[in-house]
Amino acid sequence: MPQHTFILNGKAVTAEVESDVRLLWVLRDVLGVTGPKYGCGVGVCRACTSHLNGRAFTPCAVPVGELAADDEVTTIEGLPDTVGAELHPMQEAWLDLDVAQCGYCQPGQIMAAVDAVRRAREAGREVTEADLDALRNICRCGTYHRIRQAVLEGARRMG
Amino acid sequence: MARRHPARDDEQSPPTPEGPGVGRRRFLGYVLAAPTLTVAAQAGAEALAPHEAAAVVPSLPGPAELLDLNELLTAAALPTSGLITIRLDPDGTAHFALPRAEVGQGVTTSSAMLIAEELDLPLEKVRVTLADARPELLFNQLTGGSNTTFSTYTPIRVAAAVARGRLLRAASLVLGEAVSTLTTKAGTVLSPAGAVLGYGELAARAASVTGTAVTVSLKDRADFRVIGTARRRLDALDAVTGRKKFAMDLFVEGALPTMVCRAPTLNGTVRSVANAAAVRAMPGVTDVVTVSTGVAVRARTFGQCVDAVRALDVDWAPGTAEGATDATVLAELRRAELPLVVPPLPLLTKAVDARFTFHFASNGALETNCAIADVRPGSAEIWGSMKAPIVAQEQIALRLGLPVSAVKVHVTEGGGSFGRKLFHDAAHEAAEISQKLGKPVKLMWHRTDDFRQGRTHPMSTSRVRATHSLGEVLSYEQRHTSVATDFGHGIGEVLTAEAARLPVADLTFSETMFQLTQISPYHLGVTTQLLAETDKGYNTGSMRNIYSPNVRTAQELVLDELARQLGEDGYALRRRLLKEPRARAVLDKVAQLGRWGRPMAPGTAQGLAVHVEYHAYVAILMEIDCRPETTGRTVPDAYTGPRVTKAVCAVDVGLAVNPRGLQAQMMGGISDGVCLALTSGLHLRDGRFLESSWDNYFYTRQWNTPPELEIVVMPPTGDRPGGAGELAVAAAMASAACAYGRATGTMPTVFPVNHGEPLPFTPAPAVPPVPASPTDGRDRVL
Numbered sequence: 001m002p003q004h005t006f007i008l009n010g011k012a013v014t015a016e017v018e019s020d021v022r023l024l025w026v027l028r029d030v031l032g033v034t035g036p037k038y039g040c041g042v043g044v045c046r047a048c049t050s051h052l053n054g055r056a057f058t059p060c061a062v063p064v065g066e067l068a069a070d071d072e073v074t075t076i077e078g079l080p081d082t083v084g085a086e087l088h089p090m091q092e093a094w095l096d097l098d099v100a101q102c103g104y105c106q107p108g109q110i111m112a113a114v115d116a117v118r119r120a121r122e123a124g125r126e127v128t129e130a131d132l133d134a135l136r137n138i139c140r141c142g143t144y145h146r147i148r149q150a151v152l153e154g155a156r157r158m159g
Numbered sequence: 160m161a162r163r164h165p166a167r168d169d170e171q172s173p174p175t176p177e178g179p180g181v182g183r184r185r186f187l188g189y190v191l192a193a194p195t196l197t198v199a200a201q202a203g204a205e206a207l208a209p210h211e212a213a214a215v216v217p218s219l220p221g222p223a224e225l226l227d228l229n230e231l232l233t234a235a236a237l238p239t240s241g242l243i244t245i246r247l248d249p250d251g252t253a254h255f256a257l258p259r260a261e262v263g264q265g266v267t268t269s270s271a272m273l274i275a276e277e278l279d280l281p282l283e284k285v286r287v288t289l290a291d292a293r294p295e296l297l298f299n300q301l302t303g304g305s306n307t308t309f310s311t312y313t314p315i316r317v318a319a320a321v322a323r324g325r326l327l328r329a330a331s332l333v334l335g336e337a338v339s340t341l342t343t344k345a346g347t348v349l350s351p352a353g354a355v356l357g358y359g360e361l362a363a364r365a366a367s368v369t370g371t372a373v374t375v376s377l378k379d380r381a382d383f384r385v386i387g388t389a390r391r392r393l394d395a396l397d398a399v400t401g402r403k404k405f406a407m408d409l410f411v412e413g414a415l416p417t418m419v420c421r422a423p424t425l426n427g428t429v430r431s432v433a434n435a436a437a438v439r440a441m442p443g444v445t446d447v448v449t450v451s452t453g454v455a456v457r458a459r460t461f462g463q464c465v466d467a468v469r470a471l472d473v474d475w476a477p478g479t480a481e482g483a484t485d486a487t488v489l490a491e492l493r494r495a496e497l498p499l500v501v502p503p504l505p506l507l508t509k510a511v512d513a514r515f516t517f518h519f520a521s522n523g524a525l526e527t528n529c530a531i532a533d534v535r536p537g538s539a540e541i542w543g544s545m546k547a548p549i550v551a552q553e554q555i556a557l558r559l560g561l562p563v564s565a566v567k568v569h570v571t572e573g574g575g576s577f578g579r580k581l582f583h584d585a586a587h588e589a590a591e592i593s594q595k596l597g598k599p600v601k602l603m604w605h606r607t608d609d610f611r612q613g614r615t616h617p618m619s620t621s622r623v624r625a626t627h628s629l630g631e632v633l634s635y636e637q638r639h640t641s642v643a644t645d646f647g648h649g650i651g652e653v654l655t656a657e658a659a660r661l662p663v664a665d666l667t668f669s670e671t672m673f674q675l676t677q678i679s680p681y682h683l684g685v686t687t688q689l690l691a692e693t694d695k696g697y698n699t700g701s702m703r704n705i706y707s708p709n710v711r712t713a714q715e716l717v718l719d720e721l722a723r724q725l726g727e728d729g730y731a732l733r734r735r736l737l738k739e740p741r742a743r744a745v746l747d748k749v750a751q752l753g754r755w756g757r758p759m760a761p762g763t764a765q766g767l768a769v770h771v772e773y774h775a776y777v778a779i780l781m782e783i784d785c786r787p788e789t790t791g792r793t794v795p796d797a798y799t800g801p802r803v804t805k806a807v808c809a810v811d812v813g814l815a816v817n818p819r820g821l822q823a824q825m826m827g828g829i830s831d832g833v834c835l836a837l838t839s840g841l842h843l844r845d846g847r848f849l850e851s852s853w854d855n856y857f858y859t860r861q862w863n864t865p866p867e868l869e870i871v872v873m874p875p876t877g878d879r880p881g882g883a884g885e886l887a888v889a890a891a892m893a894s895a896a897c898a899y900g901r902a903t904g905t906m907p908t909v910f911p912v913n914h915g916e917p918l919p920f921t922p923a924p925a926v927p928p929v930p931a932s933p934t935d936g937r938d939r940v941l
Contacts, residue, residue, distance in 0.1 A: 017460070018442045022932050025460035029416055034408035035401025037574070039525050040606040041465065043933050044796075044854045047525060052937070061936030076401035087400070094399045098391040098819055101827060102263025103398030104525045104574030110399060133862045134794070138853045140525040140575045141263045142830020143823070144864040 006067040008033070009078025019065025024048045026064045027075065035076035035107045039138060046137035049108035049115075050075045056115035076107035079114065089157035090114050090150070097150045101141035109137045109147055117155040127155050185374045186313065188321035189242065195249060196325055196365040199242035200317040202258060202299035243311075245274060245318045251346055251359030253280055253322070256290035259311070260302040260546040261394075262524070262573035262580055263827075264884045265820035268393045269308055270315055272816055276385040277319035277378060279343040280358065287393070292548035292568035302546035303581055303701075305773045305882025308816055312880055313377075320375040322365075329365035330356050380814070380878055387875065389819035394572070406529050406543050406571040407603055414531050414599035415445060417592060418464035420454040420471045421612050423925035424846035425697065427478035429454055434472045441467050448595050452612075455592045457600055462932055465605065469927040479696035481846045485618070485914075488642060488693075488843060489516060492620045495693045496640045499624050508628045511720045515623070516909045517709040518840035519642075519848070520616045521856055522702035526574025527609040532589035533599035534559060539566045543586045544573025550647075551583035555590045577831075578701040579614060582647070605929040607851040615841060615848075616702035617642035621713040625683065630725055632736065635683035635717075639710055643692045644669060645699045677710055680771040681718065681736040703831055707772060707889040709910070712836070715768040715893035716906050729767055729897075730755050741811050741876055742769050745778035748809035748871055753780035762786035763804075766898025770890035773882025775812040776873075779829065779890040781805065781865070783898035798857045798919050801902070801912075803833050803895055805867040808887065813877030822870045825887045829868070832891020834859040836899065840911045842918065847925055855920040857911075 005014045008031070015026050024041075027033040027050075036059055039047030043061040050059055051074040059073070067073070079088045087095075090110050100106045112135055120127045132148045139147065189199040246254045253274055261267045271285040278285075293300055299310070323343060330348035331338040333356060342349045348356045380386075397403035422428065429449045438456065439447045443463035448455050456467040530543030539559055545551045545568065552568045559566070573580055589602035604613065619641035626634045646668060673690035688710070722732040730750050737743045746769050749755075755765060762785050769778045782805040792799045808825050815821045838857035842849045850856040857863075892910075900906045909915055923930055 018463070020934075021443075021460050021462045022934075023936075025416075025462035028407075029460040029462075032410065034404070037405070037525075038407065038461065038527070038603065040852055041461075041932055042606070042852060042930055043936060043939065044852050045525065045606070057936050057939070059936070061933040061939065063934055066934075066937055076399075080400075091399045095391065095395050098395060098823065100392060100395050100398035101265070101823055102524070102526070102573060102575045103394065103403050104263075104405060106398050107401040129866060133864075135861045138525060138858065138860070139830075140523075140577070140858060142827035142859060144830060144859065144861055145826055145868045146823070148861070148864070148866075 002065070004064045004067060005069045007070065007072040009074055010081055012069070015064060017064060020063045023059035023062045023064050023067065023073070027059060033075055033077060037104055037108065039105065046112060047105050047108045049111040049137065051111060051115065054118070056112050076111060079111065088114065090154035093150045093154035093157055097146050097153060099143050099146040099150050101143055105137060105139045109139065112137050113147070113151045113154055116151065117158055127151060185376050186317040188317045188373055188375055190321060190325055190367045190371040190373060191244060192368055192370050193246070193366055195362045196247040196322060197244055198318045198321040198325065199244040200314040200321070202243045202296050202314055243314055243318060245322055247322055247358060247362045247365070249359050249362050251357050252284045252286055253278060254286050254288070255315070256288050258290040258293060258296055258300040259307045260544055260570055260573055260576065260580060261289060262544060262546070262576035264307070264824060265392055265817065266307045268390060269816040269820060270311060271393055272385050272390060273312065273315045274319045276383060277316045278323050280346045282385060282390065282393070284346055289570040289572070291570060292552040294549050294552060294563060296549065300549050305884040305886060308880045309774065309882055316377050317375060320377055321373055324373065324375060325365040326358055326361050329361045333361070333364065380875070386816050387814065387818070390817050391819065403572060405526055405574050406531060407601065409531060409542055409571065411531050411533060411542065411599055411601065414533060414601040415457050415459060416461040416464050417455055417457040417589070417600040417602045418461065418468050418605060419450065419452055419588065419608070420456065420468040420473060421608050421928045422453060422475045422478055423928065424478040425480040425612065427475045430474040430476045432471060432473050434470070438467050438470050441470060446596050446598065448592065450588065450591050450595060452588055457596065457598070461603060465929060465932055468605070468929055469931060471927070478846055483696070483843060483846050485518065485843045488618050489620070491693050492618065492640045492642070495691045496620065496622055497638045497689050497691045499622065499636045499638060500687070501624070504626055504633060505628050508626050508633065509724060511623070511625045511717050511724065513623045513713070513717055513720070513906065513908060515621045515713045517619045517621070518910065518914050519618045519843060520702060520835065520840050521610055521613065521850070522578040522616055522700060523609045523613050524573070524575030524577055524579050527606055528579065528585035528604040528613060529602060530583070530586035530589040531599070531601045532586065532593040534590055534593040537561070537565060539590060540569070541566065541586050541590060542569045542571050543583065544571050544576070544580050545583050545586060546576060546580045547583070551586050554583070555587055558587060559590055559594055577703045578616070582614060582700055584614070607923065607929045610841070610850045610852070610856055611848045611928070612698065614645070614698045614700040617644055617697060617699040619709055621710060623713050623717050625717050625721055627721060627725060631684070632721060633684040635679065635686045637688040637710065637713065638691070639673065639688065639706060640691045640693070642697055642699060643695045644701060644705060646672065673706055676772070677706060678771055679714065680738060680742050680769050681733065682738055683736065703828070703888050704885040707770065708832065708835055708892045711768070711770055711889040712893040712896050712910065715897050716900060719897050719900060720906055728756065733767065733769060737769065739771065739776070741776045742771055745769065745776050745809040745811055745873060748873065749778045749780040749807045752809070752869060752871065753805070753807035755780060760786070762902055764898050764902035766894045766896065766901060768890045768893035768897060770886065770893070772889070773886055774879070775810070775881030775883060775886050777808065777810045777825070777886050777890045779887065779894040780807045781894040781898045783895065783902050785899065785902040794862050796854045797860065797862065798838050798913065799862060800837055801899060802863065803865045803898070806865040806891070808870045809873060810870065810886065811873035811876055812881040812883055814875045814880045815872050816880050818872040821872055821883050824883045825870045826868065828885070828887025829891040830859040830864065831888045833863060833865070833895050834911065835888070835892040836895035836910060836912065838863065838911050838913055840914045849918070849922040851923040851930070
């Protein structure tokens with residue numbers, strides 16, 4: 001069985017599994033990291049959104065064999081560590097605005113929100129209504145409006 | 160938080176000529192025999208019937224005697240079942256296993272608020288979990304009909320009040336001070352001398368070695384400090400950190416990922432499998448077995464299950480809707496429609512005649528159908544989010560050939576429901592697979608299966624005729640005709656019990672449900688609303704309500720048409736026809752806040768709708784933009800269409816336990832209503848549904864979300880909370896539809912309004928039934 005080593009939430013991990021298994025299942029079924037959720041398996045719903053080298057991606061669409069030893073995968077579980085705090089400012093905004101209902105999509109929503117803010121900042125601007133409209137993550141409870149408010153509040157707190 | 164004196168508890172009430180607690184409703188609760196304080200109340204609101212309880216406790220000389228008398232009611236007299244219990248632990252936390260499902264609607268938080276209120280305990284010290292299936296609770300363990308808070312409001316508070324009374328009594332014994340001098344505050348008992356005893360240290364002393372019945376009265380609404388205040392969800396931290404555990408996040412020894420290869424047409428079955436051995440030899444795969452719903456595969460990872468499902472070569476037998484299309488179902492509905500019976504009408508009577516079509520829609524949640532099953536010889540254990548766990552337990556036991564008591568059903572946190580989790584399709588299937596394999600399984604449906612073979616809200620039509628003369632509406636007739644809705648989850652036990660006392664004899668169960676749930680909030684003259692149903696070949700269920708969103712959308716659209724014919728403003732007409740002041744109040748609120756009638760650009764308009772159900776009232780005003788530059792905006796792999804630019808909602812549930820949670824439910828209902836009106840429907844072709852993914856089943860997305868949203872919770876109008884979970888959907892769908900009609904100048908009659916447009920996507924193949932997992936995730940720019 002092939003071994004795959006990569007950095008998961010700041011620590012090197014090795015998974016013994018076939019190379020074509022998508023990372024989502026390596027995280028959930030092999031490594032027991034269950035923050036990223038299954039919602040479609042084809043990169044549409046974005047419930048599994050995590051970060052690969054600081055960029056949002058869907059682990060359901062990446063074979064684990066494509067990861068290199070220095071690739072950094074961050075799931076919702078590792079997000080607070082990226083700012084050296086108990087909670088990332090985006091998570092705090094999510095709490096203050098009481099966004100979650102069932103909560104199933106929210107880890108992916110938060111990871112996507114952090115990425116949206118980072119990208120806007122890299123482009124030298126703040127998140128706009130158009131950026132909010134472009135968020136693709138599904139929330140079947142329909143919490144979209146609070147998500148919009150929380151992204152803006154989280155951006156403010158990210159400083 | 161101010162100190163509270165114990166005067167409201169009967170055992171401490173000063174005697175009065177009329178007896179203790181005069182003028183206050185008293186409720187019967189129990190202290191159960193347990194090593195730490197454990198209290199209980201009957202689960203059903205009716206079972207609390209205070210009259211009989213009070214009758215056995217007549218005017219008594221004093222509090223001590225009352226308590227002693229109560230203690231004479233020993234365990235032998237206690238009901239042995241049907242109790243909801245609160246346990247107070249030595250660490251000062253209160254524990255309550257809620258016999259309901261939490262699927263996002265916030266009932267664990269609101270239930271904790273009720274306990275915190277009556278017990279004078281900080282909210283963060285209340286732990287609410289979800290109870291396993293408890294068959295003795297009968298219909299008191301069904302989550303549906305927006306009924307949880309309505310039905311548990313009193314029992315939970317009674318149990319908490321009993322606990323507080325016992326804690327005061329225990330503190331009195333410890334301190335040697337009269338109970339009447341003691342107060343409670345934030346999880347402690349305080350004496351006038353300044354002694355402070357935490358509930359935790361009193362928990363064991365307050366416990367009882369025998370069961371004891373006591374009567375309590377409850378806090379006055381004026382004294383509420385928790386109920387009615389806006390609180391955050393107690394599970395929010397777990398949700399935003401990824402720690403919240405859903406069924407598929409649980410680790411059950413040996414329960415490996417399992418998926419089912421399903422037929423290309425609805426409910427098709429397996430004739431034979433050509434390559435089971437080859438698939439069994441695929442990487443990671445441990446098992447391949449034919450079951451009643453398809454071919455099950457079990458593997459080390461779900462990814463390998465997907466590959467195995469795709470590799471299977473299956474010969475399929477026909478399903479239950481072979482050859483059916485939207486058009487054939489529609490024709491069948493037309494044939495089944497009950498006739499209108501036009502009453503005798505004066506000369507010069509005019510009529511609005513309309514026929515509406517509501518297409519199949521998916522009630523799938525983001526968490527697909529899923530469950531864990533571990534079936535052993537002689538026993539079974541099931542984990543899953545289920546709103547009718549007793550029915551699940553009974554039906555799974557029947558399927559497995561086990562006694563009900565040998566099947567344990569654990570209710571897990573649910574990733575949404577919207578009607579789906581009234582059923583236990585995945586639990587049933589998982590149990591069958593586990594029994595066949597003799598191994599535990601963690602079964603999950605693929606998203607594509609969830610859309611194509613999962614339950615739907617059935618297709619229906621509404622024929623409406625409303626007549627008017629001299630400016631008045633004389634009659635309103637509505638004939639709703641629907642593909643049969645499956646009520647097999649047992650909600651019927653509750654409603655049929657009620658229905659037996661209503662003048663609806665000789666109706667079928669569905670007709671009864673329809674008559675019980677469909678209320679016209681308006682005076683429309685002679686009104687008849689009837690239901691007829693057609694075939695049962697489809698997997699159906701309710702979808703955040705049963706009939707109301709469609710029935711009421713038709714009615715509100717007809718009201719707009721009546722207003723047009725009468726030359727009257729739509730708001731003014733609604734206002735004068737509404738039956739109840741509370742309905743008028745929410746309507747007035749949104750008309751004022753939303754500036755009804757403000758000038759708007761051509762192609763944009765406002766819509767207005769009211770809905771009354773679950774002892775609650777809601778009005779929604781929406782503004783829509785149907786201009787070409789908006790409908791023509793493009794988002795990759797998406798449907799854009801008209802944009803609801805603003806929604807204003809006013810809601811009156813009588814007494815809102817958690818206004819913030821109530822606003823959340825309205826927000827969700829608005830998201831649902833917007834897409835039910837505009838974008839979200841299923842296309843039936845050749846016996847199968849074409850939609851297969853969230854990029855072609857157009858549930859509301861950010862680009863469809865109203866950028867402006869205001870939700871007003873009306874001041875309390877009553878002493879009890881009404882229902883909220885499903886309340887907003889009907890008004891939101893109707894409001895969006897009315898706005899669309901006014902913006903385009905044409906009353907929409909087909910829902911979603913985009914259903915007849917050329918299919919805006921290429922349907923995924925039916926064989927293999929699920930798509931390949933993508934490999935380009937690194938290259939995609941999200």
